[in-house]
Amino acid sequence: MELEAALRDQVGQAIGRPVSDAPIKKLKGDASNRSYYRVGAPPESWVVMVMPLDATKKSEEATKGEPPKELPFVNVHRYLNKLGVRVPAILRYDEPAGMMVIEDLSDITFEAALEGGKHNHALYTRAVDLLARLRVQAEKNQDPDCLAFTRSFDEDLYDWELHHFREWGLEAWSGKLPTDAERAWLDSTFRDIAKQLAAAPRGFTHRDYQSRNIMVKEGELVVIDFQDALQGPRQYDLVALLRDSYVELDRDFVDAMLDRYIATFQEASGEKIDAVEFKAFFDLLTVQRKLKDAGRFEYINRVKGNPGFLVSIPASLRYVREAFRRRPELRELQELVAKYVPELAA
Secondary structure, eight states, X not given: OHHHHHHHHHHHHHHTXXXXXXXXXXXXXXXXXXXXXXXXXXXXXXXXEEOOTTOOSXXXXXXXXSOOSSOHXXXXXXXXHHHTOOOOOEEEEXXXXXXXXXXXXXXXXXXXXXXXXXXXXXXXXXXHHHHHHHHHHHHHSOOTTSGGGTXXXXXXXXXXXXXXXXXXXXXXXXXXXXXXXXXXXXXXXXXXXXXXXXXXOOEEEOSOOSTTSEEEETTEEEEOOOTTOEEEOTHHHHHHHHTOSSSOOOHHXXXXXXXXXXXXXXXXXXOOOOHHHHHHHHHHHHHHHHHHHHHHHHHHHHHHOOGGGGGGHHHHHHHHHHXXXXXXXXXXXXXXXXXHOXXXXX
């Protein structure tokens, strides 16, 4: 009851009038340490984000440097707002209480809007166009005050994520350890992949632009969960969206959406993009990102006690297997990891 009173008080202060009788519903959370509560009932409702008071402002996944001085959600929100990207309105942020009152975006995620296979092409086209235009705008309007411009996908982060898969996907999931020789070869190969990925030009990257982090409200696409934004290659957010662990897409459709991104980006920026090179890098990045995801889902299960993402491991591995097929120079890596994760076998 104490928490409910605090939630109603936060909303009351945010809107300037009491909501003493408003119903409260805890919303389904994600893999983070934040909790979300709906106060009120649509169409008159608000969402309160509750953050642990002892939590640092640093990303839960590996990043360098000290925790930022400002909450990343607030910091990146300000930047995206400035670019004209639709993000949830922040009505009140009580830092000492660890609570934020934000606009209620309803329960319709991009993923939910796709159910039944209706309007898939139109929705994905809109999401891809939004992403392309956001990237062009961000490359033209860099802001050193935005945290996303102070951190990046560098060689060490890519390498850490690949070893996150080794630890939780290859070892914990299989219950086996690679031999010393295999481990040394994996270390070298992962570092080589990390170097290739880190060599690409970097710009504003959402980091997790997928079907559960885009909301659909009154026909608008609203971007959420952007607090871990950093500098990364143009293809990164496309891998998150088109190689989404929660919504599987066939390759022909993925290629059509990649072509759409390239066309929209070129139209908005005037820059010519080589489609063959762009897609080859997309496939290499798919190997890295989806291996990481598979390992992350097992980590969330074992360390956080949340098995809800285990169902998404098979799709992640299928994406990696297909990307391996398109990058034949990685055949030796595929054969080694498939010894421990048979789902990756050619």
